[in-house]
Amino acid sequence: DIQMTQSPSSLYASVGDRVTITCRASQGIRSDLAWYQQKPGEAPKRLIYAASTLEGGVPSRFSGSGSGTEFTLTITSLHPTDFATYYCLQHNTYPRTFGQGTKVEIK
Amino acid sequence: VELVESGGGLVKPGGSLRLSCEASGFNFRTFGMNWVRQAPGKGLEWVSSIGSGSSSIYYADSVKGRFTISRDNAQNSLFLQMNSLRAEDTAVYYCARDSWVVSNGFDSWGQGTLVTVSS
Numbered sequence: 001d002i003q004m005t006q007s008p009s010s011l012y013a014s015v016g017d018r019v020t021i022t023c024r025a026s027q028g029i030r031s032d033l034a035w036y037q038q039k040p041g042e043a044p045k046r047l048i049y050a051a052s053t054l055e056g057g058v059p060s061r062f063s064g065s066g067s068g069t070e071f072t073l074t075i076t077s078l079h080p081t082d083f084a085t086y087y088c089l090q091h092n093t094y095p096r097t098f099g100q101g102t103k104v105e106i107k
Numbered sequence: 108v109e110l111v112e113s114g115g116g117l118v119k120p121g122g123s124l125r126l127s128c129e130a131s132g133f134n135f136r137t138f139g140m141n142w143v144r145q146a147p148g149k150g151l152e153w154v155s156s157i158g159s160g161s162s163s164i165y166y167a168d169s170v171k172g173r174f175t176i177s178r179d180n181a182q183n184s185l186f187l188q189m190n191s192l193r194a195e196d197t198a199v200y201y202c203a204r205d206s207w208v209v210s211n212g213f214d215s216w217g218q219g220t221l222v223t224v225s226s
Binding site: 044100 | 141143150152153156165166167168201206208209210211212213214216217218219
């Protein structure tokens with residue numbers, strides 16, 4: 001099985017900060033990675049797919065990069081609505097595996 | 108696209124439950140579907156996937172042999188039959204649609220249904 005190691009598990013940031021979240025795959029997954037945002041009591045929402053393609057309607061302050069085993073989600077200027085938990089998910093092989101999640105909290 | 112789960116509830120350990128996901132707003136029979144769960148206060152866990160024609164089915168090791176995924180394309184519905192339930196199966200269960208390009212991930216999610224396994 002492919003393990004997805006996501007870091008950090010949580011971070012404190014202020015509005016306007018630049019935030020970077022990393023996912024590392026235990027073996028190469030090409031660009032078969034998506035990023036999701038989840039707010040309390042809500043279903044996850046896809047932000048990015050194919051490692052770097054922005055979902056329609058998602059603000060351009062979100063971006064994704066990477067391929068193979070190293071992937072990054074960047075929020076260039078944190079907005080109040082961005083405080084949430086973020087997950088990566090590999091879609092290269094079964095079983096599908098999520099990262100452990102990164103909770104972005106207000107400093 | 109709309110996905111609406113139902114069938115969750117309180118069940119005793121060892122019991123069974125059948126979850127349903129009713130799909131609308133898209134051609135259900137042409138998309139792969141999935142179940143993903145989230146235990147209280149925990150992260151997301153993929154549970155099972157089924158291809159558009161039901162020929163490809165996959166399970167997480169944690170549910171293999173106890174859960175069965177199925178679909179009825181005529182009724183635009185996805186199901187998860189859960190048997191021999193354990194306390195650790197307690198979670199919100201989401202159904203999620205595969206992207207048209209499967210390797211692009213799950214592009215739509217339902218609101219979830221809560222399953223509680225407790226005596």
